[in-house]
Amino acid sequence: MAGKSASINPLVLTGKAPDTTQHVQLHPLALLTISDYITRHTLRSQEGPIVGAVIGEQDGRSFTLEHAFECKLQELNGDVLVDGSWFAERLEQYRDVHKAPPLDLVAIFALGPVEGPQKVHLPMLKQVQQLTGNDSVMLLLFHGELVDHLQGGKLPISLYESVQEQEGAQVKFRELSFEVETGEAEMIGVDTVAKAGTAATAVQRADTAQTGESSKKATSSKGKGKAKDKDKEDDTETAGILSPEDDELIASLTAKANAIRMLNDRINLIRSYLTTLPPSYLTDANSTTPPPRDTTNHILLRNVNSLLSRVPLLAPQSPIVALSNGHEAASAIPSSAAPAPAPAPSPPSSGIHAAGAKERQDVHLTSLLAVLSRSVAEAQAMGSKFHIVSREKENKSRPAFGGGGRGGGGGGGGGVGGGRSLGGFGEEGLTGEVRGAP
């Protein structure tokens, strides 16, 4: 293992990035593809380091990292390089199927230490940059050593862009910050896998026993309740205790509950941070302790302040303030009107209230539609059963009475009696409801 100093990496530029920072969005699929490749590569004892490419969209200074694929490598004079012709053709194949929006190479990924890019990463990055003629290909490093110590949702990856200060000088790297962004379909896919995906234990002879067992081993804590629901979903609709619709409702409610819990945790975190700050002249006008300049994290405090200032934007605005200029005025008014009662929830005169009411009505309408159609279906079912029963009655009564007239009367009289007797059969419990049906 080469001796690496703990914090200083000669290849990494420190200090703030210039104003023309790039805006990078990482998609979960790229990350999961890399992790899938790592798992496969390791378990199949494949040779060579783990290197691959990431494609995404590039729009001026903003990049997305959306899909990833592994690369065939070759060794040349001790340098690890990608197989040039293989790489070019493979990239072309990916470009072919990602045309709208057109995706292109934006980064290559490799395993790397926390300190940053190492000398071994240089040749292949340079080669790829030359192959594609794109100097802004980034380097994504996956830090295997961080995986078991993930805290606070930090991902074990870092992104670097290559910077060449002068022609011919050593290429250096600057770390980039990125955020995670997902599309709708991607989010649903990731959600499904996170909740319902079980461990990849080997398939055994008794397959049904296996799925029951492996679902109990669901790794994430959120998955435990979901795994049981998933078993029920696998059964046909009639066998499950909960109908599939109920299952879905429960699943989405649980997801929301988890999300709210997360929000609560975060807010508590911010609150506990703020309460641990030393008292200053802001909170207590008589305090004479000078604000500690060195330890206060002003950026953080500014962020918290801006968060608080955004809160009033969420309040459904009353019509009066909607006309005032800018958001500041709107938020200033409630404070000055503090003694007065809060703007009462007036009849939906503001746009968002009206839209919300409309949406609610639409949803209730669809429920009504569903209930109506079910009632009609039940009525029809009852009607047809009644016909069958009355016919049976006719057939039975004909040999006894030998008269057709009686049969007609029997049919009419049997109508009410048939309804009651059907209720007596205990078939559809809705006979009481549908008696009035034509």
Added chain:
Amino acid sequence: MAQKGWEIENTIKLVDPTRDALYKYDADKVKKLNNERPWRSDPNHFKHVRISAVALIKMVMHARSGGDLEIMGLMVGYIEHETFIVTDAVRLPVEGTETRVNAQDDANEYMVTFLERSRQAGQMENAVGWYHSHPGYGCWLSGIDVGTQEMQQSINDPFLAVVVDPHRTISAGKVDIGAFRTYPQGYKPEDSGSSAEGMAAVPMAKAADFGAHANRYYSLEVSHYKSTLDSKLLEALWNKYWVQTLSSSPLFTNREYVTKQIEDVLAKTALVHDSMKKTSGLPPMGPRPKTGNDQFAKVVKAAEKIASEEKMGLVAAMVKEKVFAVAAPQLDRAAHAVATDGGDTQMADVKVA
């Protein structure tokens, strides 16, 4: 090479040979199974499908990216006992696959070279199936699909057909996916009605196609798997996308799709109504009302599905309102009360959002 050694040492810790067993690939085992061909004797041999996390997400995203056009792709993986294990998915550059019989031929060259290059890079799995999308009309096999799958099963067995519905996926918030295998020609399954009834309501425009071929295939049980490394990353990712969970507005995003669904239910109801009118004059015999009931039962199911999805969307909107909007005025007053106490610091004005 120094880097190689260092890497392998680290990655060993990232995998768990027992819980990540499906990621291994035993080429000899696969070959042996391919030679034995137990599925020849039993048309219902394969019963389960396990799809990896990346394969699933890739297929769903591909389906969604096609919009209202059907897309198509290939799945790679292997088989074990009575299970298909899908390890990865590959997009194919074809579109509009439901209207053409030979859509796959166009992509043949792409498929062959793609798989060849994958093998060169170390991904040794064979093609194990194909997937395509039915945007908005559910997961089942159309007549053309059945034909394609039958052909694939005769040449390339073991082969699997998977269908994804991206619109239903987004609307329900859950991946709508189905896996199927066709029966050989002339084979009559014992319980012919089961697969047909199990399907969720199929739109009227496609109902004829669905009904005509429903007996020629059966569906397999689908489950998903992920690696231990995936799980750890997903836990970290959850910290990022819980925001999306709370802030999504399904009622708004799915408006068009739901409208179409309602129109479809309307059309089906009209159809049932017409057929009822025709038969109402005659004395209702045993079988006739039954088929009417079946049809109507499907309409009811479709209506209830729409209602429940809408309800979930409304719940999302209500949750947002309750959590954020209701308490916001009080919160704001409290924030201002603190800020303007010390009169000299005009913090209330200095709001740089």
